Amino acid sequence: MANALKTLVPPNSNKSVRQRQAKDFTNVGTTGRVLSVLGGAALTYYGWSRKQSPLGKSLTTAGGYLVLRGASGFCLVNKALHLDTAPPKTEGFEVTSSVTILKPRQEVYQFWRQLENLPRFMQYLEDVKQTGPRRSHWVAKIPKNIIYKEKLSTIEWEAEIDREKENSLIAWRSLPNSEVENSGEVRFTDAPSNRGTVVQATISYQPPAGAAGKLAAKFLNPAFKELVKQDLRRFKRLLEAGEIPTIIGQPSGRKEENY
Amino acid sequence: MKAICWEGINKVSTERVPDPTILNPRDAIVRVILSSVCGSDLHLLGGYIPAMRSGDIIGHEFMGEIVEVGPEVKNLKKGDRVVVCSVLACGGCEFCHREEYSLCDNSNAEPEWSEKAYGYPVAGIFGYSHALGGYAGSHAEYTRVPFAENTCFKVPDGVRNESALFTSDAFPTGYMAADFAGIEPGDTVVVWGCGGVGLMAMHSAWLLGAGRVIAIDQYPYRLEQARTRAKAEVLNFKEVDVLEALKEMTGGRGPDRCIDCVGMEANSTGIEKVYDYAKQYARLQNDRPAVLRQAIMACRKGGTLSIIGVYGGFIDKFPMGAAMNKGLTFRMGQQFGQRYIPKLLDIVARGEVDPAYLLTHKLSLDQGQEGYMMFKEKANNNMRSVFAPAG
Numbered sequence: 001m002a003n004a005l006k007t008l009v010p011p012n013s014n015k016s017v018r019q020r021q022a023k024d025f026t027n028v029g030t031t032g033r034v035l036s037v038l039g040g041a042a043l044t045y046y047g048w049s050r051k052q053s054p055l056g057k058s059l060t061t062a063g064g065y066l067v068l069r070g071a072s073g074f075c076l077v078n079k080a081l082h083l084d085t086a087p088p089k090t091e092g093f094e095v096t097s098s099v100t101i102l103k104p105r106q107e108v109y110q111f112w113r114q115l116e117n118l119p120r121f122m123q124y125l126e127d128v129k130q131t132g133p134r135r136s137h138w139v140a141k142i143p144k145n146i147i148y149k150e151k152l153s154t155i156e157w158e159a160e161i162d163r164e165k166e167n168s169l170i171a172w173r174s175l176p177n178s179e180v181e182n183s184g185e186v187r188f189t190d191a192p193s194n195r196g197t198v199v200q201a202t203i204s205y206q207p208p209a210g211a212a213g214k215l216a217a218k219f220l221n222p223a224f225k226e227l228v229k230q231d232l233r234r235f236k237r238l239l240e241a242g243e244i245p246t247i248i249g250q251p252s253g254r255k256e257e258n259y
Numbered sequence: 260m261k262a263i264c265w266e267g268i269n270k271v272s273t274e275r276v277p278d279p280t281i282l283n284p285r286d287a288i289v290r291v292i293l294s295s296v297c298g299s300d301l302h303l304l305g306g307y308i309p310a311m312r313s314g315d316i317i318g319h320e321f322m323g324e325i326v327e328v329g330p331e332v333k334n335l336k337k338g339d340r341v342v343v344c345s346v347l348a349c350g351g352c353e354f355c356h357r358e359e360y361s362l363c364d365n366s367n368a369e370p371e372w373s374e375k376a377y378g379y380p381v382a383g384i385f386g387y388s389h390a391l392g393g394y395a396g397s398h399a400e401y402t403r404v405p406f407a408e409n410t411c412f413k414v415p416d417g418v419r420n421e422s423a424l425f426t427s428d429a430f431p432t433g434y435m436a437a438d439f440a441g442i443e444p445g446d447t448v449v450v451w452g453c454g455g456v457g458l459m460a461m462h463s464a465w466l467l468g469a470g471r472v473i474a475i476d477q478y479p480y481r482l483e484q485a486r487t488r489a490k491a492e493v494l495n496f497k498e499v500d501v502l503e504a505l506k507e508m509t510g511g512r513g514p515d516r517c518i519d520c521v522g523m524e525a526n527s528t529g530i531e532k533v534y535d536y537a538k539q540y541a542r543l544q545n546d547r548p549a550v551l552r553q554a555i556m557a558c559r560k561g562g563t564l565s566i567i568g569v570y571g572g573f574i575d576k577f578p579m580g581a582a583m584n585k586g587l588t589f590r591m592g593q594q595f596g597q598r599y600i601p602k603l604l605d606i607v608a609r610g611e612v613d614p615a616y617l618l619t620h621k622l623s624l625d626q627g628q629e630g631y632m633m634f635k636e637k638a639n640n641n642m643r644s645v646f647a648p649a650g
Contacts, residue, residue: 253264
């Protein structure tokens with residue numbers, strides 16, 4: 001558990017402090033804000049039409065507060081309760097995900113350490129070549145825009161294994177001046193009572209600098225998280241089942257696409 | 260090739276589709292000889308199982324002949340006559356090692372749906388919606404069988420195709436229901452539902468030492484099968500108060516083991532029927548759990564409920580207080596076919612049980628809609644429509 005928490009802390013913790021400070025005063029989530037405005041407006045309208053009665057007056061006041069809360073994104077109650085439901089503002093991605101694989105730790109580790117194996121389960125990875133004891137060359141094909149599935153573009157970078165402990169840890173990062181700044185850390189631990197190996201991967205990726213990059217990060221973060229989860233599942237399937245189950249290419253009664 | 264495809268609610272059609280090919284090293288291609296409808300298909304047909312797409316080939320209970328194997332398939336060869344388990348299992352994950360094959364971590368090709376709906380992904384099943392893998396089903400001339408060595412079982416010489424067919428799903432599912440009921444010698448076992456799976460559960464209850472077997476349904480011809488083939492005492496819930504009758508038949512004590520072979524589309528009577536239909540229609544509950552409620556009330560204190568009829572989502576008015584205070588045990592799940600099929604093929608080969616009587620109507624693939632409607636409407640005393648692509 002301690003390990004798990006440790007890896008959740010971003011490697012550059014100075015940055016996270018900065019992010020925290022840069023974050024404005026909002027502490028209400030997007031859905032909460034919309035509901036506040038709508039509900040508040042309704043209450044105000046209802047209270048105003050009965051403004052002679054004490055109930056009407058308090059409803060108008062409460063409604064007005066909700067409208068303000070929604071419009072500003074700041075809530076006194078949340079503040080008092082130390083609640084913050086506003087979405088975090090991140091500049092890059094960092095995703096941690098775990099999977100348990102019913103294979104000995106050494107076998108699981110060795111399969112990953114043979115970096116040439118990675119494209120067999122990482123969907124967007126084309127090719128990885130070990131170029132030295134610690135150096136490797138990576139080629140990925142990524143959609144220029146994941147959301148609209150635009151045409152694929154190829155990106156390449158050099159990476160270096162910067163920490164390694166046989167059968168328990170591999171950590172790598174891209175070399176400076178790479179087109180895509182990224183790093184990863186994978187921990188291998190024994191699952192309890194011979195239930196295989198727990199693989200915990202933390203993958204970080206810094207998008208290009210600038211406002212466009214930040215915007216891209218905001219949209220892509222959920223997709224990236226899903227991708228890492230899927231890739232880990234594919235890794236598990238490849239090791240346990242010897243193949244990754246698929247239905248792509250099977251017949252169906254749909255004329256347009258045959259699976 | 261020809262295949263029966265799901266087109267929409269209560270509508271299937273026979274289409275020309277491409278032949279299947281080997282897609283993964285552990286695949287095999289089976290030429291389908293017999294492929295049966297199953298009660299659980301009616302949930303798909305009725306639109307109660309989400310994630311069906313128009314054009315999906317359905318069917319999951321079948322037997323046939325191997326015509327091609329992938330490079331990693333060693334113990335099967337062209338020409339082998341095999342029965343194919345409806346549930347897919349990789350053989351390498353924790354759950355396959357526990358022989359809980361329908362919980363396989365890896366065989367569902369589209370695991371995201373069930374992971375979201377159920378918390379963790381469940382195994383793939385042939386022709387049973389994109390929630391359970393989206394695999395093309397068996398009502399076709401050929402079917403691709405993933406993890407073939409774990410999914411195909413050679414049919415012993417001397418066992419007819421018609422008898423082997425139902426060891427694909429109905430028999431192992433019924434057997435698992437009886438196994439999960441934890442029958443002790445002399446126990447009174449009640450089975451709700453006299454379809455293929457229910458009848459197989461009754462045969463299995465006898466094999467596992469039951470002292471008495473009671474069957475419940477509303478169709479006289481099905482109750483007759485239960486009485487004559489499965490040697491059960493029968494109750495028609497349209498004619499008697501089931502709870503009263505069971506209490507009386509067991510000397511006021513209640514049955515020891517209760518098996519639900521009906522599932523999410525249970526039929527009931529009176530106000531309960533109106534209530535469940537209305538809520539299901541309004542999508543306020545997915546499933547109509549009338550059998551489950553009745554079984555909980557009927558079961559003796561400390562007894563067991565074994566649930567093998569399929570449920571998909573949420574149910575309402577679940578008598579948890581009765582279940583808890585009576586100290587009931589619940590067991591349930593989709594069949595762990597790979598665990599039971601070899602044993603059941605032996606039982607069939609020895610002639611102890613011959614499930615072939617379930618096949619009441621043999622049809623061609625062109626008669627898909629007719630076969631399903633006859634089965635759904637319980638017309639012509641239909642137990643099972645079975646498609647024979649080669650006639």
